Amino acid sequence: MSALDVRAAAPTGAVRVRRAARAGAGEWLALAFLAFVVLAAVAAGLLAPADPLAIDPANAFDPPSLAQLFGTDESGRSIFARVVHGAGTSLLIGVAATALGLGLGTALGVLAGLGGRFVDFGVNRLLEVLFALPGLLLALFLIVIVGPGTLTTTLAVGLSTAPGYARIVRAQLLTVRAAPYTEAATVLGVGWWRKLRRHILPNTLAPLLALGTLGVGQAIVWASALSYLGLGAVPPSPEWGAMLAAGRTYLSTAWWMSVFPGLFIVLTAVSGTVLGRGFQRRTRSR
Amino acid sequence: MPRTSRLPLLSSALLGALVLAGCTPSGGDGGARGGPGGTGEPVAGGTLVYASGDAEPTCLDPHVGGNYPQALVSGQYLESLVSRDSDGQIIPWLAAEWTEAADGLSWTFILREDVTFTDGTPFDAAAVAANVEHVKDPETGSSTGYLAMGKVTAVEAVDARTVTFRLSEPDSALLESLSQPWVAMQSPAGIARGIDENCEAPIGTGPFVVDEWVKQDSITLLRNEEYASPPADAAHTGPAYLESIVWRFIPESATRYAALQSGEVDVIDNAQPDTLVAAAGEDGLTELNAPRPGSSNRLELNSGKAPFDDERVREAFIRSASVDAGIETLFFGTAERSYSPLSSVEALAHAEPDLFGYDLDAAQELLDDAGWTQRDAEGYRVKDGQRLTLEFPVSTNQSIPAEQSLFEQIQASTKEAGFEVRLSLLDLSSWYAVLAANEYDVVSAPYTKVGPDVLRILYSSSGITPAPSGYFANHAQVSIPRLDELLTLASQTSDPDARADYYEEAQTIVLEGFYILPLYDQQNHYLLRDGVRGLRALPTVSTPTLYDTWLAEG
Numbered sequence: 001m002s003a004l005d006v007r008a009a010a011p012t013g014a015v016r017v018r019r020a021a022r023a024g025a026g027e028w029l030a031l032a033f034l035a036f037v038v039l040a041a042v043a044a045g046l047l048a049p050a051d052p053l054a055i056d057p058a059n060a061f062d063p064p065s066l067a068q069l070f071g072t073d074e075s076g077r078s079i080f081a082r083v084v085h086g087a088g089t090s091l092l093i094g095v096a097a098t099a100l101g102l103g104l105g106t107a108l109g110v111l112a113g114l115g116g117r118f119v120d121f122g123v124n125r126l127l128e129v130l131f132a133l134p135g136l137l138l139a140l141f142l143i144v145i146v147g148p149g150t151l152t153t154t155l156a157v158g159l160s161t162a163p164g165y166a167r168i169v170r171a172q173l174l175t176v177r178a179a180p181y182t183e184a185a186t187v188l189g190v191g192w193w194r195k196l197r198r199h200i201l202p203n204t205l206a207p208l209l210a211l212g213t214l215g216v217g218q219a220i221v222w223a224s225a226l227s228y229l230g231l232g233a234v235p236p237s238p239e240w241g242a243m244l245a246a247g248r249t250y251l252s253t254a255w256w257m258s259v260f261p262g263l264f265i266v267l268t269a270v271s272g273t274v275l276g277r278g279f280q281r282r283t284r285s286r
Numbered sequence: 287m288p289r290t291s292r293l294p295l296l297s298s299a300l301l302g303a304l305v306l307a308g309c310t311p312s313g314g315d316g317g318a319r320g321g322p323g324g325t326g327e328p329v330a331g332g333t334l335v336y337a338s339g340d341a342e343p344t345c346l347d348p349h350v351g352g353n354y355p356q357a358l359v360s361g362q363y364l365e366s367l368v369s370r371d372s373d374g375q376i377i378p379w380l381a382a383e384w385t386e387a388a389d390g391l392s393w394t395f396i397l398r399e400d401v402t403f404t405d406g407t408p409f410d411a412a413a414v415a416a417n418v419e420h421v422k423d424p425e426t427g428s429s430t431g432y433l434a435m436g437k438v439t440a441v442e443a444v445d446a447r448t449v450t451f452r453l454s455e456p457d458s459a460l461l462e463s464l465s466q467p468w469v470a471m472q473s474p475a476g477i478a479r480g481i482d483e484n485c486e487a488p489i490g491t492g493p494f495v496v497d498e499w500v501k502q503d504s505i506t507l508l509r510n511e512e513y514a515s516p517p518a519d520a521a522h523t524g525p526a527y528l529e530s531i532v533w534r535f536i537p538e539s540a541t542r543y544a545a546l547q548s549g550e551v552d553v554i555d556n557a558q559p560d561t562l563v564a565a566a567g568e569d570g571l572t573e574l575n576a577p578r579p580g581s582s583n584r585l586e587l588n589s590g591k592a593p594f595d596d597e598r599v600r601e602a603f604i605r606s607a608s609v610d611a612g613i614e615t616l617f618f619g620t621a622e623r624s625y626s627p628l629s630s631v632e633a634l635a636h637a638e639p640d641l642f643g644y645d646l647d648a649a650q651e652l653l654d655d656a657g658w659t660q661r662d663a664e665g666y667r668v669k670d671g672q673r674l675t676l677e678f679p680v681s682t683n684q685s686i687p688a689e690q691s692l693f694e695q696i697q698a699s700t701k702e703a704g705f706e707v708r709l710s711l712l713d714l715s716s717w718y719a720v721l722a723a724n725e726y727d728v729v730s731a732p733y734t735k736v737g738p739d740v741l742r743i744l745y746s747s748s749g750i751t752p753a754p755s756g757y758f759a760n761h762a763q764v765s766i767p768r769l770d771e772l773l774t775l776a777s778q779t780s781d782p783d784a785r786a787d788y789y790e791e792a793q794t795i796v797l798e799g800f801y802i803l804p805l806y807d808q809q810n811h812y813l814l815r816d817g818v819r820g821l822r823a824l825p826t827v828s829t830p831t832l833y834d835t836w837l838a839e840g
């Protein structure tokens with residue numbers, strides 16, 4: 001993907017640049033939603049003053065109303081408060097896991113791309129082995145060894161996404177190294193270190209910003225999936241995936257218990273993807 | 287899913303208003319029901335599809351290990367020496383009559399005539415001896431049956447139809463123990479094939495025969511055409527009505543219920559509270575509520591170590607745990623609060639509701655008295671720098687979602703008194719490991735057994751020491767000489783009144799010592815499609831028997 005993107009970037013007309021730079025309504029909506037999620041993560045108490053752990057069995061299974069925006073769960077806890085308070089956990093896992101995956105992936109990719117033939121060969125074989133295992137399986141494997149919990153989930157998702165990033169970084173690096181402007185720099189006698197710093201690395205890593213935005217959405221989905229399976233956040237902590245799993249039992253009678261956390265998982269992932277694509281389009285057209 | 291399947295159910299409702307007239311949820315009596323509306327003549331033939339939500343057994347021979355999933359299915363192909371009727375009286379099954387010796391140290395059973403195992407081996411005294419030997423053989427790895435036969439030292443075949451059990455000490459629970467599916471009778475020739483082969487298809491005297499077991503999918507059972515040994519309380523004699531049974535495993539609750547609604551299966555077990563409520567609103571579905579015997583479902587407080595070695599702390603925990611409202615909402619009124627260590631189906635169950643009222647102020651006072659006077663920043667009580675933390679391992683295999691939610695509510699309400707309850711959801715083997723390592727303060731581990739003798743297994747001090755297999759049942763680690771004495775006396779007396787008195791005093795000691803927090807009976811609900819008639823739960827361990835069951839047309 002990335003190799004083609006970069007090559008296509010060369011011929012650009014003025015019209016195309018302008019269209020790409022203008023953010024559409026979808027992007028604004030995505031940005032607004034993410035802003036809400038980030039605000040919830042930073043200052044949950046501001047948006048939902050109710051205690052997400054406070055039980056009230058007498059008011060269990062209340063459907064959404066003005067008093068309880070998203071209804072209540074089986075113990076009478078406010079779903080809205082839980083979704084808002086859960087944003088921090090979900091977002092933190094998403095961002096930390098992606099940062100871990102990207103960081104590790106970049107290190108491996110750069111090592112492979114610059115390390116010479118033998119290092120490249122070694123790293124590539126390692127990546128191929130890791131690729132043979134589906135990412136989620138790799139995450140499950142790590143959790144079985146270390147035990148469930150939020151930190152483990154973050155590590156597991158992060159490590160499982162690293163091989164994908166590594167391969168993209170390596171491919172990008174090889175393309176940039178062979179690009180005309182890099183060759184021009186070589187011909188002009190620019191030093192190796194300076195060439196790496198000024199030309200190769202910036203052009204390799206810029207597209208990663210877009211990838212990272214896409215990755216956060218995916219990491220949140222993965223982390224939720226692990227929590228859904230009971231391998232992530234521990235009860236009764238308000239984590240979106242765990243809430244979804246708890247609501248599953250009551251799907252036919254209290255749909256709001258799983259619909260709202262599910263909606264937040266989907267919307268966060270979609271918003272991340274929409275913004276990520278936007279970034280990608282812009283870096284491509286620059 | 288419920289919406290889409292309304293249509294066929296609605297049409298069947300219109301077609302058979304007569305049939306529906308007889309469709310009311312049955313109580314816990316487990317009695318056989320005839321067909322409603324004058325169409326009650328049983329029809330032979332057909333295949334019934336049963337969907338179990340319990341774990342798939344790893345071995346179909348209930349002598350090996352001995353758990354409830356095994357009992358559910360083995361009741362269709364294996365039978366016991368005696369059974370129990372809905373009044374709790376022991377009634378004849380494979381044994382026609384029995385007498386206890388005056389000293390209580392031996393029991394003699396006269397076996398039923400003309401019974402053969404489905405492989406042609408005659409059922410006789412030698413077969414009974416071989417079965418007890420099999421259960422007691424360490425190679426078999428029996429835990430439930432092994433405990434039930436604990437006092438049996440020898441089984442002698444006097445003649446073909448007379449068999450004598452010799453005991454190390456009198457056992458007032460012997461008949462109750464023998465009524466359980468975990469000591470059911472199997473063909474000695476079948477046992478002789480070795481554990482691996484016998485596990486695949488045990489050979490019994492039951493109304494059905496194991497035909498095929500496709501792992502992770504289903505067990506197919508075929509009718510035993512020669513069948514002639516129903517228990518004394520069965521509704522008919524001769525072979526079963528059903529031609530075959532497909533015994534499926536559908537662990538996911540919603541999927542199981544959807545399969546029942548669509549008519550893909552005829553009977554489901556482990557119906558969850560929300561499912562029961564949904565089913566009550568549907569036409570064409572009937573509930574069978576059959577609480578399990580033995581212990582009630584209760585939290586056991588580990589008195590063997592701090593902080594629960596202090597009775598005041600135990601009482602404070604129980605006083606500050608608010609459970610009534612939770613049981614009401616989480617179980618939608620399908621479960622009744624219990625105040626006894628024993629199941630409500632046990633005639634000798636003794637309840638003390640006054641001990642279990644919610645009282646936060648009393649709990650706070652008790653904790654202050656016990657020296658837990660400080661609070662840390664998070665509001666938990668602290669003593670000598672130690673936080674008042676309780677480890678609560680929960681086996682996900684053995685508790686339903688509603689129950690796990692109830693535990694979360696207990697966690698939240700006891701927090702107000704300053705307890706930090708740490709819930710950890712564990713798979714079965716990790717859960718056993720935590721128990722064996724004594725790394726728990728609160729645990730829920732219901733025990734199913736016929737009769738009040740379950741108290742001896744759960745609260746006798748000998749139950750604290752793990753068996754060689756690592757299993758122990760006295761999770762509350764109760765060790766009281768008087769209690770041990772009472773439980774021994776109760777298990778040895780042949781006087782029913784004295785037995786009742788001993789058990790009442792024993793239960794009072796357990797309840798007043800705040801070793802347990804009783805919640806409700808071990809829930810056991812079945813849902814049947816309307817065309818299924820004559821299905822009942824055996825009053826022994828409340829497993830279904832499909833012997834009297836038949837399928838009505840339409």
